[in-house]
Amino acid sequence: MSETIAYIMMTVGVLFDLLGCVGLVRLPDVYNRLQAATKCVTLGTCMILLGVFVLTGFTAMGIKALICMFFILITNPTSAHALARGSHKAGVPLWPGSVIDEYQEIQEKKS
Amino acid sequence: MRAFIQFFVLFGLWLLLTWSLQPADLIAGAVVSVIVVALMGNMFIQRATNILNPVRIFWMLFYIPYLLWYILWANIDVAYRVINPSMPIRPGIVRFKTGLKTDMGKTFLANSITLTPGTLTVDIVGDEFFVHWINVKFDGDPKKQGEEIAGKFERIIRRIFE
Numbered sequence: 419m420s421e422t423i424a425y426i427m428m429t430v431g432v433l434f435d436l437l438g439c440v441g442l443v444r445l446p447d448v449y450n451r452l453q454a455a456t457k458c459v460t461l462g463t464c465m466i467l468l469g470v471f472v473l474t475g476f477t478a479m480g481i482k483a484l485i486c487m488f489f490i491l492i493t494n495p496t497s498a499h500a501l502a503r504g505s506h507k508a509g510v511p512l513w514p515g516s517v518i519d520e521y522q523e524i525q526e527k528k529s
Numbered sequence: 530m531r532a533f534i535q536f537f538v539l540f541g542l543w544l545l546l547t548w549s550l551q552p553a554d555l556i557a558g559a560v561v562s563v564i565v566v567a568l569m570g571n572m573f574i575q576r577a578t579n580i581l582n583p584v585r586i587f588w589m590l591f592y593i594p595y596l597l598w599y600i601l602w603a604n605i606d607v608a609y610r611v612i613n614p615s616m617p618i619r620p621g622i623v624r625f626k627t628g629l630k631t632d633m634g635k636t637f638l639a640n641s642i643t644l645t646p647g648t649l650t651v652d653i654v655g656d657e658f659f660v661h662w663i664n665v666k667f668d669g670d671p672k673k674q675g676e677e678i679a680g681k682f683e684r685i686i687r688r689i690f691e
Contacts (some may be wrong), residue, residue: 434604441611449661450620453649454607460644461604478548485545495643495650502651502661506622518621521651521659 424473431465434458447513448505456498463490534581535573536566565634576621588688595685596641603646610647625675627656627683634690641682648678 441454467483474480490521512519543558565604610618630634639658647663660678 434608437604437608437611441607444611444616445618447620449622449649449651450618450663453647453661453663454611454645455605456649457600457607459556461600480550481545485542491644492640495640498643499639499650499652502649506651510561513620516620516622518623518665520624521622524624524654 420472420475424469426469427472428469431454431462431467431469431518434462434465435521438462447516448510449502449512452498452502456494460490464485531573532566532570535570539565539674541650557610567599570612585689588685592685592689596644596682599641599645603644606646607663617664619664620661622651622659622661623665623674623678624657625672627658627675627679629656629683629687629691631690634686637686637690638679642679645682 435458438454438458441458442451445451445454464487467487471480471481471487474483507522535579539562540558543562547554547558581600610616627635627638629638635653639653642648642650642658642660649661651659651661653659658679662674662678666674666677
């Protein structure tokens with residue numbers, strides 16, 4: 419029973435990872451792509467790791483999977499934030515269809 | 530006190546990672562934890578004793594499933610936008626002010642915003658957040674935008690970290 423649940427969770431996780439990759443290809447600029455990359459990959463990978471935990475239970479491997487999950491939840495948004503900020507400072511433009519960019523105004527005022 | 534809490538956090542993490550109670554493992558973990566505390570004690574969170582406050586722990590435990598629920602929604606939202614042939618996106622970077630004061634609170638709020646539907650924190654300047662929003666609403670009204678993006682998390686994070 420728990421094996422079935424574990425495999426279902428891993429499948430859903432891989433599906434979300436796949437959707438994240440489709441997003442990377444389809445969305446128009448760095449910032450939108452980061453959105454797809456962080457959200458889908460965070461949940462997808464967490465689901466896979468949770469599946470591993472359900473499969474192996476409270477063993478060395480299962481606990482390590484849980485700890486990895488915790489670290490992914492903390493580091494993934496942080497790295498996305500660093501990438502977005504770095505891209506903007508390096509002058510990567512937003513997609514022309516973007517409606518507003520209030521960060522740009524601040525940058526111009528500073529310089 | 531702060532060093533003690535840091536030691537136990539590190540030692541606990543070591544125990545979970547090795548998952549064995551052999552004396553050799555325990556001693557190695559304790560020695561390494563002491564070295565790390567001695568070298569990097571000042572990099573640990575400032576008001577560490579807050580971790581022991583039961584009210585804060587309660588809100589933290591409430592916050593985790595709350596956040597997971599929104600992460601699930603975020604994924605369905607992004608998946609919908611990616612699969613939809615017409616790609617209903619209306620991106621832009623908006624700004625809003627936050628009432629949070631501590632660095633820890635701001636960090637958690639920024640990470641939570643990044644993990645929830647359609648928003649990605651780009652930068653924090655003082656108490657202003659700059660957020661990339663995949664579907665901008667309420668043009669040019671920072672208050673409403675801030676309430677929509679961060680309001681629901683801010684109220685709980687204030688109880689945990691402030």
